[in-house]
Amino acid sequence: MAEKVLMKGNEAIAEAAIIAGCRHYFGYPITPQTEIAAYMAKRMPKIGGTFLQAESEIAAINMVYGVSSTGKRVMTSSSSPGISLKSEGISYLAGCDLPALVVNCQRGGPGLGGIQPSQSDYFQATRGGGHGDYHMIVLAPASVQEMAELTIRGFELADEYRMTAMILADGTIGQMMEPVSFDFAIKEAPEKPWAVTGTKMERAHNIINSLYLVPDVLEQKNFERYEKYAKVAENVALAEEYLMDDAEIVIAAFGIAARVAKNAVNAARAEGIKAGLIRPITLWPFPEKAFKKALGTAKQFISVELSMGQMIEDVRLATECKVPVSLCNRAGGMIPSPEQVYEAIKAAAGKAGK
Amino acid sequence: MNYKRITLLCGHYGSGKTNVAVNMALDVRRTHDNVVVADLDIVNPYFRTLDSRDEFTHAGIKLIVSSYANSNLDMPALPQEMYSLVDDRRLTCIVDVGGDDRGAVALGRISGAIREENNYDMFLVINRFRPLTPDAPSVLEIMHEIEAAASLKFTGIINNSNLGAETEPETVLSSLDYAREVSRLTGLPIVLTSAEKSIAEALSGKVDNLFPLHLQKRPVD
Secondary structure, three states: OOOOEEEEHHHHHHHHHHHOOOOEEEEOOOOOOHHHHHHHHHHHHHHOOEEEEOOOHHHHHHHHHHHHHOOOOEEEEEOHHHHHHHHHHHHHHHHOOOOEEEEEEEEOOOOOOOOOEOOOOHHHHHHOOOOOOOOOEEEOOOOHHHHHHHHHHHHHHHHHHOOEEEEEEEHHHHHOEEEEOOOOOOOOOOOOOOOOOOOOOOOOOOOOOOOOOOHHHHHHHHHHHHHHHHHHHHHHOOEEEEOOOOOOEEEEOOHHHHHHHHHHHHHHHHOOOOEEEEEEOEEEOOOHHHHHHHOOOOOEEEEEEOOOOOHHHHHHHHHOOOOOEEEEEOOOOOOOOHHHHHHHHHHHHHHHHO | OOOOOEEEEEEOOOOOHHHHHHHHHHHHHOOOOOEEEEEEOOOOOOOOHHHHHHHHHHHOOEEEEOOOOOOOOOOOOOOHHHHHHHHOOOOEEEEEEOOHHHHHHHHHHOHHHHHHHOOEEEEEEEOOOOOOOOOHHHHHHHHHHHHHHHOOOOOEEEEOOOOHHHOOHHHHHOOHHHHHHHHHHHOOOEEEEEEEHHHHHHHEOOEOOEEEEOOOOOOOO
């Protein structure tokens, strides 16, 4: 597909997954991510893949566990309440060091909440969600093009580090339509000598298991996993920096919030306010270096979020609270307007000027 | 364009039915009283005609939409007022039908009365740059599915080929052969080629039956 096509964010994820070699999709419908399943249902049978609508989200994530054990690229997708259901399975994936791609096209919560876009699963995505000491690699696309690119990156990172990669999108990016190019190089999936593919009586058999009843063995497993996480933190963290060379008022925003914030930063610049934007593309690992660097000029950070304020904690940790960090937000499915963010920048600039 | 009493807009989801419906309603209103826009989209609760409510109110156009649209309820409910489309023949109606065959099922509820009155057009909205309808045979497949679900036959094609904000006049020009091939395969005429206003102006004289669209600006653009 050299020519651009016009796609919904959800469709771009599905097509990119197919390009990445994913031939197994298991899911259960939920607004606002159902187009992923609908697209897979149409495409997978035509390319010899498997689309299966499971009886529940819990069943779907356990099917992911099964296919991942065989070394194949596999994914599932859902929206917030469905991800809560999948969280047990995600913890099991982590406990077995199995790679997988999980998409969360977030909606407002808690509980059943609503169907409009939200970013209130940030804690769940970056802090676990399921039980035990583990992390996922969390990628936050801000355009339909990035939905495609980060899906492919997600599969690559998942295989490289034997982790679950999560695409943390939201209802807006999932639903909005933008032109997409699929003209990018795909890395071959690495060898997976750990996979259960049949020994052919030529090797010892592989075991996929997360049960370790001997505590010092389990402790050692956790130590090793965290050494791996340290490498991921060093190698994978990524952010886009926009007008950050001299930024005094620094917006931190990811995904759709960053799109809105960029308009506000431009408006502030037009008024002579030195505003800039750091857009974390990986939420875990959090791109701390970009924030530490910003401390050279920053007088205040503003975290713009579609939640009651979750990423703001990582902004404070990364900046060690050396300058004030405030919140500009909407919740429950509402999106901040560029004007609301601009007013927050103006107020911060006024305070910083005194 | 000469509008029939009822104009039905159907097509693959994401083909641009809602944008065409909104602009068509405003166009009909210039020559007709008692204009009604009905949103029968039970598939997608995002981005709907309801987003244009203020514009419709200002233009004196009545909007019929599910009371759950744009709410936080994911309810595939049809508005009960949809029966007025066929019961009240003083109305001139533009009907935005949901995507694919699943969306067109809703239309099946009133298709008997529409056929009986026989004063309607049903247009197939197509976009060459949608990934699942890149060629005429794939359009034909979806067209047959929609006709089966709606129990109505199409009467024409609207070529709405576009690449969103990246649409150029060449984008539309490169879709003309595609639209002609769909027309040849289906035997349906291309009644309109729709494009954003500035693009349509640039195409003036090069494309027949141009229909300029005024598009809403989004806060994330």
